[in-house]
Amino acid sequence: MYNRIYNFSAGPSMLPLPVLEQARDDMMNYQGSGMSVMEMSHRSKVYDAIIKQAEADLREVMNIPDNYKVMFLQGGASMQFANVAMNIMKTGKADYIVTGQFSGKAYKEAQKFGDAHLAATTKEENFTRIPRQEELDLRPDADYVHICFNNTIFGTKWDYIPDTGDVPLVADMSSCILSEPVDVTKFGLIYAGAQKNVAPAGLTIVIAREDLLREDLDKAVPTMCNYATMAENESMYNTPPCYPIYICGLVLNWIKNLGGLEAMKKINEDKAAMLYDCLENSKLFSNPNDKASRSMMNVTFRAEDDEINAKFVKEATAAGFANIKGHRSVGGMRASIYNAMPTEGVAALCEFIKKFEAENL
Numbered sequence: 001m002y003n004r005i006y007n008f009s010a011g012p013s014m015l016p017l018p019v020l021e022q023a024r025d026d027m028m029n030y031q032g033s034g035m036s037v038m039e040m041s042h043r044s045k046v047y048d049a050i051i052k053q054a055e056a057d058l059r060e061v062m063n064i065p066d067n068y069k070v071m072f073l074q075g076g077a078s079m080q081f082a083n084v085a086m087n088i089m090k091t092g093k094a095d096y097i098v099t100g101q102f103s104g105k106a107y108k109e110a111q112k113f114g115d116a117h118l119a120a121t122t123k124e125e126n127f128t129r130i131p132r133q134e135e136l137d138l139r140p141d142a143d144y145v146h147i148c149f150n151n152t153i154f155g156t157k158w159d160y161i162p163d164t165g166d167v168p169l170v171a172d173m174s175s176c177i178l179s180e181p182v183d184v185t186k187f188g189l190i191y192a193g194a195q196k197n198v199a200p201a202g203l204t205i206v207i208a209r210e211d212l213l214r215e216d217l218d219k220a221v222p223t224m225c226n227y228a229t230m231a232e233n234e235s236m237y238n239t240p241p242c243y244p245i246y247i248c249g250l251v252l253n254w255i256k257n258l259g260g261l262e263a264m265k266k267i268n269e270d271k272a273a274m275l276y277d278c279l280e281n282s283k284l285f286s287n288p289n290d291k292a293s294r295s296m297m298n299v300t301f302r303a304e305d306d307e308i309n310a311k312f313v314k315e316a317t318a319a320g321f322a323n324i325k326g327h328r329s330v331g332g333m334r335a336s337i338y339n340a341m342p343t344e345g346v347a348a349l350c351e352f353i354k355k356f357e358a359e360n361l
């Protein structure tokens with residue numbers, strides 16, 4: 001009806017069609033307010049209801065306990081690389097597990113603020129797997145352990161939650177938040193840029209255990225980077241990213257209507273299984289990662305011959321499969337199949353892979 005194509009972009013990425021339609025219907029006059037959500041004061045009563053409902057729905061959908069604060073911030077996940085260090089590095093020691101590019105960036109940023117220790121990495125294996133518990137060199141006196149739960153570029157995901165003892169676990173969930181249930185109580189802090197699975201770019205969600213937040217940070221820490229201040233002001237210390245928060249609310253409503261995160265997980269598992277099965281049966285393409293560490297959201301694949309990879313990207317793009325080229329650091333292809341990618345999109349891609357293979361093998 002709209003001539004939409006299947007967009008496999010790693011982010012910003014597809015949004016659910018019913019969400020876009022609702023946003024369209026609300027665009028000119030939101031619920032009789034006479035204006036668009038984009039145009040209203042963030043201090044207005046009508047907007048207050050939007051942000052409060054979005055937080056309530058996030059708490060309900062993710063089953064977030066009351067002793068956790070929810071913050072709607074800006075700056076992206078990349079800003080949190082610094083914010084986490086500035087806020088949670090109380091004694092100046094933190095452990096980092098590097099499983100890809102973003103966790104590497106977080107580790108590097110933390111070194112500006114204190115003693116960031118590399119507790120494990122799979123860099124030597126080109127990040128094709130998640131390290132096992134016994135490989136983690138964790139320090140019992142660290143202020144936190146940082147991981148990236150789903151590695152967007154390399155297409156791997158933690159298949160277990162590492163045991164960090166009494167040390168709080170901090171996780172970047174930018175590319176897997178809301179894709180399946182997670183036990184929030186296992187984490188001290190979770191953060192996620194919204195543009196992959198939650199909303200348009202501009203919103204960053206931070207979920208933090210109350211006892212980890214403190215006002216008495218180093219004097220040089222900007223007020224805008226102080227989680228305690230942001231939480232105390234209910235994300236309204238300054239103007240929040242109003243429109244992405246509103247879309248986040250619509251997305252949460254869409255997930256609730258599907259049956260919540262258990263139902264979402266089932267759909268995502270089925271989509272990922274379909275694509276991984278297709279790759280396992282392929283004589284041309286393969287996925288380089290350990291089976292246990294496979295991402296449900298970002299599926300990488302490639303042929304041995306780079307000319308074939310380039311040909312595939314060109315023909316797939318022409319056939320309406322957008323943004324299928326792999327990240328420059330990995331090569332080959334990557335299909336990001338977030339919540340909003342319909343099952344038909346994955347099925348169509350599998351058909352295309354088979355057709356391409358028949359023509360090129």
Ligand SMILES: *Cc1c(COP(=O)(O)O)cnc(C)c1O
Nearest residue numbers: 076077078102152172174175193
């Ligand atoms: C996309 C992504 C980031 C970067 O997010 P920005 O919002 O652009 O800063 C960080 N971590 C992960 C896991 C990502 O997927």
